Amino acid sequence: MNRPELVCPAGTPAALRDAVDAGADAVYCGFQNATNARNFPGLNFTPDELARSVDYAHKRGAKVLLAVNTFPPAGKVDLWRDAVNMGDRFDVDAYIVADIGVAEYVATRLPHRRLHLSVQAAASSPEAIRYYVREFGVKRVVLPRILTVSEIKQMGEEIPCEMETFIFGNHGLMVEGRCSLTNYVTGLSTNLDGVCSPAAQVRYEPQPDGSLATRLGDYAIDCFSKTDKAGYPTICKGRYRADCRPDPYYAFEEPISLNLSPLLADLIKAGVHAFKIEGRQRSRAYVRSVVSAFRKSVDAILAGREPHLAELIALTEGGKQTEGAAKSKTWR
């Protein structure tokens, strides 16, 4: 059985240290700007912080993967190149990229650096992945969250690079890296600015009947009764009406968390090289508990023991969780 790398989120230097201390083999993070897909206020690293964090991780045997995984709009490419060059100076262990221009820049200027293909590149077939391996020397692909375990195994047999899969975090079926929903509503783009439902344009509005409407820009994304816990207004997690659905329904996704912990052993057998935990926007406490729980689980499986995963369930969104696409494909 190969030993999969546990790849953990770091939204701040403190979270990075916690993740490393809790047993992460690698942490991923980004700069405080549009060059990464979690460009949220209060998150991410200044250049100084990244330099010190890489040092902290390396001294403890952990890798740092730099997410430069948004798509630069024409005229702003230098910001992405600066991020890449700083990462090189600070000796990051790999870049996670999505844009072809950024990939080519790393491949030609910094051929000694590892390239990982971000889930934002939406490479969901062997040919798509082989394109990035052939043209840019990509060493690892982060697979979309839409494949079953058997499809992942099949994929592994058809591609000449490592596979990383999400095991815990958001459950989403929208193709990542191909979304302009937020830009349509707010003028800030997920692909170009790394922004999804920006907090500055979110409002929670109590209604006369006691319910609570959640809004993004000019649009109501959902409305919650007094007894419901209101969710954050992410467009693809909202409730809407259609002619055939007069009552509001989750048109895209249920707000539910992905938890593949019961499938870890199967995923290792399927040839997955790295497990990704999502949550750069999450608290230190969250990162600490999730990382240490998965560390124990992976180690247990590798030692031939049963993993204990009950503590993870408490951390999932509203307690609701799913093995998502990985279990079967009846949801498509």
Add this chain to the structure above:
Amino acid sequence: MAELTIGPILFHWTADRKRDFYARIADEAPVSTVYLGEVICSKRSPFFDEHIPEVAERLERAGKKVVISSLCEVMLKREREAMREHAAIPDREIEVNDNSGLFHATGRPHRIGGLFNCYNEATLDALVTRGATHVCLPAELPRASVALMAARGRERGVGIEHQVFGRASLAVSARCYHARAHGRVKDNCQFVCEEDEDGMTLKTVEGAPFLAVNGIQTLSYAYLNLLGDLDDLVALGVTHLRLSPHTQDMVATAEIFRGRLDGRIGVEEAQAKLKELRPDATFANGFWRGRAGHTFTTARI
């Protein structure tokens, strides 16, 4: 002189409707290029694939250039096979909408479709070096970036296309949202998307129209309308302007845009005529203006 094109039909129209549509486009529409082929759902492909040679020939006889556009999402075995065959189509240009298409098309001339992420000069260069001859930019790219892409396209000798009419594609998914709305899944969808020939409107809980669902694709409720910005697009060097097909009279739509491009009609008259063709439509040009995509501003830039 900037040319008008007809983008691929995004919706699941019947084969008869598509054939009638293209016959009229061939005979009457002032467009130079027509993109054919199913780009959204591989389950729909068999309904029209067999008619493509005949329709293409008809369009070519009328002097139109025909480009075969490919699926925007490739996952299943049949989709991978379709993409391989698509890239091997002889003697005709192809448009690629997915990175798996690039695997096959690299090294032979091909176009890049508007559903592919080509947002900057570096990506344009990388794609052109590998055989791309023409790029339709993503609809969300703002004017300042389009200007730079048009300039780089001119330097590299490739066409730069931008959508100027029709609902904008905002997202694609692994899940079919048409099937989901009807309590089904993709595998037993019974082609319910056929009922909504311009997409299925999603309204907010408060009843405000918001988005349009088309199988695995989510589109804007508002129709992209850059009629008022055509002079600007042309001055910046955009070579091709794409009209995305809807159920309204697309020949008349093309005539309005052509009339405006030729300076035969003014902006206000053109907007009024477009509104007359489609009184129920809401228009938007926010992406072009670097604002929220759903907004519509008629003031000159």
